[in-house]
């Protein structure tokens with residue numbers, strides 16, 4: 330595929346957008362710290378704002394505890410989405426919100442802060458806020474963010490509504506509930522979850538959750554069982570036009586914060602692709618990458634559960650330390666696997682799209698798309714949204730990272746080309762025939778990422794749970 334790829338518009342061997350900040354980073358604390366605070370001062374940057382959290386309308390009770398929580402997390406200033414969305418979401422009377430912002434720019438803290446400010450803690454065992462996410466991992470992560478930002482609130486209680494978390498016969502008796510739509514629907518139907526006092530509904534990864542081909546039906550049913558005047562907050566890094574249109578009827582009269590196409594990608598992620606001679610060569614190239622370089626934490630995305638397990642087993646046999654997580658594992662096993670990855674106990678995770686969205690592990694410096702994301706019947710169409718979410722597992726909140734997408738045939742080449750066109754980006758070409766150059770390109774970013782990990786204050790490295 331080399332010739333085709335090199336001449337492809339949008340997938341040329343040009344300097345990628347994200348490469349500049351990476352190479353500008355110096356390996357000393359001063360420069361790295363200055364760079365992050367500079368980003369937060371720049372109003373054009375997704376992390377930048379002019380305001381402080383105090384100025385954003387957090388004056389609804391209990392103001393001090395929420396602010397204290399944000400301060401304890403070292404959230405010194407709001408990001409752009411936090412600055413724009415918070416005053417709108419906190420205004421009274423409550424109004425719906427549809428908010429789009431790039432991966433890793435603090436959407437979770439924006440909706441969590443709103444939820445924490447809306448709950449009446451004197452009614453601690455009455456469910457008042459419901460947050461929905463597409464995977465148990467993301468639901469647990471959001472639960473962790475709520476308990477961390479809300480750590481100074483007396484009487485704060487959060488229930489997880491994920492498979493296995495609430496026994497048959499038990500009931501949801503906390504003021505905030507975070508769950509996956511199927512389990513939440515079951516709990517409401519079995520009358521284990523009284524929704525009558527709910528006042529806020531948050532749907533994270535909303536484009537995915539409202540998609541009629543996926544979870545849309547379940548989310549619509551859940552909404553149908555909630556009070557009619559509930560405030561609805563929809564968040565995602567991506568909102569394809571079709572879903573956005575539906576979202577505006579799901580959350581009527583919403584305030585809308587939307588990105589332009591050119592704003593979708595995060596500048597700190599150096600996007601590269603590896604032009605593999607054929608499908609059969611991908612595994613060897615993957616092993617060579619890991620053999621040559623000291624990468625730190627990384628995620629490898631593949632198409633199916635079966636291939637995830639198979640690649641992990643082969644890599645382990647070949648002497649690499651690699652874990653695998655996908656939907657075929659039991660819930661508790663999945664939790665343990667992700668916890669190990671968060672704490673750095675395991676450093677390389679092979680997974681499917683189950684972890685493509687929302688997962689926030691700040692130490693991830695590389696994402697590999699071993700299989701390019703495709704969608705539709707027969708996997709016929711390139712999946713730009715999933716590509717963006719997958720690569721967004723690195724480069725979180727001003728950090729740098731690298732993504733490498735493997736292509737190996739005409740179909741994957743065409744798909745990557747289409748993704749690059751959709752996102753209006755160029756990707757850096759890596760060649761399996763020039764490992765010196767590949768190592769140089771990748772290591773440059775990984776080194777900067779390591780320098781940042783040492784010096785940028787991180788609220789969540791190692792996980793929030």
Ligand SMILES: Nc1ncnc2c1ncn2[C@@H]1O[C@H](COP(=O)(O)OP(=O)(O)OP(=O)(O)O)[C@@H](O)[C@H]1O
Nearest residue numbers: 404406407432433434435436437566687689726789
């Ligand atoms: N104001 C802030 N100051 C410093 N760090 C922040 C701030 N807001 C959020 N963060 C940190 O930024 C990281 C990314 O935030 P978060 O997970 O909310 O991103 P996101 O926008 O939801 O991304 P995704 O689209 O991938 O779900 C988290 O580790 C979080 O702790």
